[in-house]
Structures are given as structure tokens and as C-alpha cells.
Amino acid sequence: MKKVLFKKLLSDYLGFFFITLVSTSVVIWVFQAVNYLDIMIEDGRDYLVYVNFSLLNFPKIISKVYPFALFFSLFYVTTKSEFNNELIILWNFGVHKIEIVNFFLKISIILLIFQILFTSILVPIAQDTARSFLRSSTINFFDNFIKPQKFNDTIKGVTIYSETKDKNGNLKNLYLKKDVGKGFQITYAKKGKFQQIANTPILVLYDGATITSVNNNITNIAFSKSDFSLSNIETNTTTYKKTQEISSSKLIRCTTNFYKLNKEEFILEGKKIENCSYKNIQNILRELYKRFIIPFYIPLLSLIPLILITSSKESSNYNKIRLITFLIGLGVIIFSETTIRLISNVLVYDAGMAIIPFIMTLFFYLFLFNKFHVKIKL
Numbered sequence: 001m002k003k004v005l006f007k008k009l010l011s012d013y014l015g016f017f018f019i020t021l022v023s024t025s026v027v028i029w030v031f032q033a034v035n036y037l038d039i040m041i042e043d044g045r046d047y048l049v050y051v052n053f054s055l056l057n058f059p060k061i062i063s064k065v066y067p068f069a070l071f072f073s074l075f076y077v078t079t080k081s082e083f084n085n086e087l088i089i090l091w092n093f094g095v096h097k098i099e100i101v102n103f104f105l106k107i108s109i110i111l112l113i114f115q116i117l118f119t120s121i122l123v124p125i126a127q128d129t130a131r132s133f134l135r136s137s138t139i140n141f142f143d144n145f146i147k148p149q150k151f152n153d154t155i156k157g158v159t160i161y162s163e164t165k166d167k168n169g170n171l172k173n174l175y176l177k178k179d180v181g182k183g184f185q186i187t188y189a190k191k192g193k194f195q196q197i198a199n200t201p202i203l204v205l206y207d208g209a210t211i212t213s214v215n216n217n218i219t220n221i222a223f224s225k226s227d228f229s230l231s232n233i234e235t236n237t238t239t240y241k242k243t244q245e246i247s248s249s250k251l252i253r254c255t256t257n258f259y260k261l262n263k264e265e266f267i268l269e270g271k272k273i274e275n276c277s278y279k280n281i282q283n284i285l286r287e288l289y290k291r292f293i294i295p296f297y298i299p300l301l302s303l304i305p306l307i308l309i310t311s312s313k314e315s316s317n318y319n320k321i322r323l324i325t326f327l328i329g330l331g332v333i334i335f336s337e338t339t340i341r342l343i344s345n346v347l348v349y350d351a352g353m354a355i356i357p358f359i360m361t362l363f364f365y366l367f368l369f370n371k372f373h374v375k376i377k378l
Helices: 002-043 047-055 058-083 086-092 097-136 248-260 263-270 281-292 294-310 318-342 347-354 356-372
Strands: 158-165 171-180 183-197 200-214 217-229
Touching: 002 047, 002 058, 002 086, 002 097, 047 097, 058 086, 058 097, 058 294, 058 318, 097 248, 097 281, 097 294, 097 356, 171 200, 183 217, 248 263, 248 281, 281 294, 281 318, 281 347, 294 318, 294 356, 318 356, 347 356
Parallel strands: none
Antiparallel strands: 158 171, 171 183, 183 200, 200 217
8 A cells, every 4th residue: 555655655746846847948948949049030030940940959957947846846735635635544554754855855865866967968968069060050041130220249350330221132232341351341332232132132332432441451442332241251150169068078089188287298188178267167176066956955855845744733833934935945056056156166165065965965864863763863
């Protein structure tokens, strides 16, 4: 009978955990997807790039929501079981409260392993793939990012301004500024329009002049028609690989070299690994901490809701205990995220930060163990 009761408890917990995780992640993803859409439109990229980029960011959102969903689900199931008298049935069948603690602690270790695999393998791959869509994509919708009476600097090194723009994409009174070496080039045109000529995007300008200033040498050339080529251009959207997109094995190798090698050797070896440098080592350490240490707060977040079984709904301060328990859980989640910023490149200090979740988990376990095992001597 105990097995049946534990299966029921586990089924309720995992079911609500899955619902909370997916629903919360979808809501956050929708808000982010709208933001990504604005970026893609302003950047003039294909909608297929937008769809792939936004979908591939979903695993990252799940990894962020995971700890909260886990804590909230167990908090909800524990509260529901108490109000539905399901916990009383467990106690009547001889289930000891410490057995519940040990049971959920074991489940949390399994969930911890899943989270580590998720954050250290799947999320970096998804993030890198998402960024690769930006790196390999072309800017197809130039008309989209030109808004009348607004300066646009989507194209790297180029600023474009148009006084008016009609529904056919015809531009009037254009202003373009382009960086040229150590100087700049300013072009004014009365009219302009984006066209595709031999699969090459071109901004055709009419009735204007181009002023070029390089090394204090200024030239002024008037034209009746001029083609401003937009092939092989880059945008200001970040397309280089970020630390969060690099595989865990490479980050570990970079960190190992940092602590093992001298400065000259590290610089030499760092060139073989993406983003591996003295300047970026703190970001790498924080990323590794986020992938491999933050998940160890999961057992702690599984123990905190079990404070509720130290009391019952008949108790006059049960609602107060519920509120305090919920606030403690939220506090731990916020604290765990805050510790990421505290990571430095001092080994002893970082090691101290890394053992905090283990110490806190041990403390909470001993607290509950002492509550349910009166005879224990600490």
C-alpha cells in the first residue's frame, strides 16, 4: 500500500511540475518571441530565421524556469495533499515523515541530473545553433527597417535617414552616412528605392551628391543616379559566438589551462579555444558555475516545501508557515541567481561559493531529520 501511495504522490508532483514548467516557459517565450520579431524586422532578416531563432531559445527559458517550477510544484502538491487529508492517509498507513523527505530528496537528485545535462549540453547547442542562423542568414527585407523620419543604424557602419516613404517603398530626401577607413562618406539624394539587381540588393539613389572625407581630403561628387550596393554587409546584431554558446568541454579546458599554466602559456593555448582569454575568463567561470553548480540548489528547493509537513492545517499558524516557506523558497531561487555575479577568478573564493548549496541542503535536511527523529543527537 505504501508503494501505491508514494506513486500517487509522485504522479501528482511530476504532473503538476510538467504543467508548470511548460506553461510558464511558453508564456515567457511568447513575450520574448515578440521582442525577437521586432529585432528581425528592424534587421531585415527572413521570417524563417526568426522562427528558428526564437524556437531554439526555448530550451534556455526552460532551464531558467526549471528550479522555480520544481519548488512551486512540490509546494502546491504538499499543500493540496494536506487540505485533501491525503497526508493523514499516509501517516495512518505507517509512513514516517522522514520517509517523505528521503523520497523527494531522491527524486530531486534525478531532476538535478536532468538539469545539469540540460544546461551543460542541450542549452549551449541550441544557443549556438540559434546564433548560426544569424551568422549564415542574409538580410532580405531592406524595406522593412527603413522608417520615415528616423535615423537607422541597423547596417554596421552605415546610417540611413529618409524624410518620407510611400506604400510602394519610394523614399524621398535621403541621407546616408558611411564609415570609410579613417574618414566618412555622406550622401544626399532627393529620391531612392531598394531594388534587387542580379540577386544583389541595391539602394538606387537619384539626384544627389556624395561628400567623402578621408585624411582631411574632401571630395564632392554630384550625380543624377547612383547605386549604393548592400551586398556582403553586416548588421549591428551580435553574430559572433558568445560564451554561453560554447560547449562545456571547451570552457572546462580553458578554465583548467587558466589555473594550470602561466600567463604566456595560457595566452598561447587560449587562441585554440573560442573566447578563451584573460579578459573573458570571469565570464567563462560564471557560465560554468551556472551550468554545473546552480542545479545543486534543486535538492534544497525540494526540501524547503517539506517544512509544511512539520505542521497541519488545524494548526493556528499553518498559513503563516505556508507564507514563510514560500518566501524562503523564492529567496533561495533569487539568492542562487545572485551568486553567479559574485564569481571571480580567485579559486578559493569560487570554491567557497560552490559549496554553499551543499551546506544549505545539509542544514535543511538535518533540520527536518531532527524534527521527525526526536531521539537524534547532533
